[in-house]
Amino acid sequence: MRKIVMLLLLLFSLESMAQTYQENLEKYWDYRVRLKNDFIYFTGDPTINGSHQPIERRAVYNDENYQDDIDMGDATYNLGYYIGLLALEYKLLKDNGQDCDETLLELYYALRQA
Secondary structure, eight states: OHHHHHHHHHHHHSOOOOOOHHHHHHHHHHHHHHHHHHSEEOOSSTTSTTTTEEOSEEEEEESSSEEEEEEOSSHHHHHHHHHHHHHHHHHHHHHTTOOOHHHHHHHHHHHHHO
């Protein structure tokens, strides 16, 4: 029993191999750019209905003819998650004194679709 307790203490005392704050921040912005570029439907005019809608499913077929299939489906289901993401991003940017104008504009256009 004593050996098990010593082993557990040794295991729990080892330093965690977690990512740093900077690595997590870089990963977040990489995924955020990917979301914006590949999974949000933007039209040239943000006042058009359907602009700034999250895409439900995206598939790329690598046949002889390249085809990029986008399924909007029930995009309003995912719109709530997108609005929540933008709201949280806005708060975090504002609390840290960073520029949040672009996020606020995206949030405005997403709320127009709701």
